[in-house]
Amino acid sequence: MTWSELIMSWAEWLYANWQFVVCGIVVAVLVLYGARKQGHELIRSLCRVMSDGLRLMAKSALLAEQRVSARNKEVLINAGKESVERVIEREFHRVDAVVKRDLGGFPVLQRAMAEQVSLIDEDYQASSELAPPPPEWLKAVEGVAKLPSKGDSSVLNILKEIHKTTTQQYKNIMAEYQRAVGIHHAKLNKLLPYWRKVTQTLDEVGKTITGIHERARIIDNRMEEYEQIRSKTDTAERMLTSSSLTQFFISGFALIIAILGAYINFHLIAEPMSEMVGAGKFMNLWFIKFRIADVAAMVIIMVEVAMGLYLMEALRITKLFPVIGHMDDRMRYRMIWITLSFLFILAGIESALAFLRDQIAADRQALIKSLGGETGVSQVSWIPLVGQMVMGFILPFALAFVAIPLESFVASLRTVIGKGFSAFLRCLAFCLRLVGNIIRHLGVFLINLYDVIIFLPLWIEDLIKGKKKDIEKTEIKQEVF
Amino acid sequence: MKKIIIIFILGILFSLHGCTDTPTTIGVYMLMDTSGTYTKQLEQAKRIINYLLGTLNPGDTLAVARIDSGSFSEKDIIAKATFDQRPSVAVKQKRVFEKTVSDFITSVKGSAHTDITGGLLQAVEYLEEAKPGKKYVLIFSDLEEDLEEGHTRDLNKIDLDLNGYNIIALNVTKLLPDQANPQKYYDRLNMWEEIVTKRGGNWRKINDLDRLTTILEEE
Known part of the structure; x- marks a missing residue:
């Protein structure tokens, strides 16, 4: 109606x-x-x-x-607070590394410099020992030589002898003096490389000190931020909220990409997985029916993601599992190698499954053709096969990195949900x-x-x-x- | 909190309790009429079998049997297979199946009589044992039953339950008497439809073999 x-x-x-x-x-x-x-x-x-x-x-x-x-x-x-603490901790680690690397050898450097300085000092001392100037009495002798002889030949001869003797002595003394000055200059010349070396060493120390100074400035800034956060100011809250929202959207975007990657990966291995667990077996979860082969493929992908999480955790890139992060270094390195090995094996399995997928598809295609009455072998290109195998090998490693956006997403999700609920x-x-x-x-x-x-x-x-x-x-x- | 986690895990385990092989597998039993002139139509039957081989999945069951003078016998089954769960093995099974059927069709000799009811009884017996999720009996015949003297097929006395069965008549050709009186053709079809539907089965007729994709559709 x-x-x-x-x-x-x-x-x-x-x-x-x-x-x-x-x-x-x-x-x-x-x-x-x-x-x-x-x-x-x-x-x-x-x-x-x-x-x-x-x-x-x-x-x-x-x-x-x-x-x-x-x-x-x-x-x-x-x-x-935790985030800034992590940043400050990292900066301190960097400073520590710089100090260990550049200033760790400082005592040796200091000793070398002291030795060089003492060498310079010795050389300097040596260079300062000059030959004595011509004696003062020579002037008196010169004065005597200039006396008028007044025609007395004996006096004249005596004076001539005196003049000759003193002139000869003067020449000898001057020659000795010039030789001493030459040695002095040579010693001063020898000092030059030492001075250069000292200058270089001082420059290096200066650079290191500048680097540390830069780090100290960054730490100062972070400490200021930390102080603001600790005092719970509104500015700090606004800053953190904004940062959290940005993180949420960026990590969400990265996660969507990862999910798409996982989806492609799933389709790459779900079909051949039926060769292992059977194609016609299903499992029921409440009212939803799942193919066992699909579930198995999904489990493999999930295991890859889990291995990626452990690997990132062991590398201390993420902090989702504190237990792994707090392990001693030896254990952590073992964990890194184990997870990497697992990832490598899983990548190999996926690559093999991708190969199997191509074989199954080709086999089925051939059967359908023969059932349709077609004869002859069709030309099969190896490019898709290689492409699938490479994808199967690379995707597990790419998925391993999902831990990084996941951590950011989880951390920022709490804030976003809180803000959303508040609104x-x-x-x-x-x-x-x-x-x-x-x-x-x-x-x-x-x-x-x-x-x-x-x-x-x-x-x-x-x-x-x-x-x-x-x-x-x-x-x-x-x-x- | 611990209690909640335990309840959650138990809930998941309980819900996963139903993890079994799927009951949605398909079982197809195809009856091929090899009587008289109908043997000329067997190439069409091969087309249908090939279509089924291309469509059925691992875990499904397919059997092909002939309709001859006495069809209620395992000996009349030409080829039968429940395809392996592994696709590669299933493909090999299908190849062997196709070859067996091809060999039969090239060497078949026409039978004197046509025992469709016996074939139907054999089909039901086979599918009951195979226990597929969906059951199909395809009858590739003109549906003109012609029993040998002394053979009795009184379905009123046989407890034949066709509940859950899809009985599909394929390529029901018109006979010479049908040309003279089409009512005979429709009477024949109606008789078989009544036999099937009375016993709980679904009845369908597909004469256009270009519409093979509709064979395995449910009513």
């Missing part, structure tokens, strides 16, 4: 029973008029109860939202309050509507009351006059 047909049938019914309908309306109006006070009270109290109840619920929702927000903040701060509670509180207010105003509207329905008896009542008032007024006036 359509709407128009329904309306028409109603109209026909009303037309046929109009007396009954009119009587019913009159009786209803009279009843409503008679129970007007109680009716108003009923509407008012009903609306008040509902409105107050909703307001109370809104308040509860807001309180719950505050608790959730506080809890979220706590979780966020703790996560942020939901806020919305709920708003809606409840809104509905409460609407109901309160609806009560007023319904009271007015009630009066509109019984407007005729009310109007008559007003008329009677008006006449009574007029009579009373005239009576009062008459009494006054």
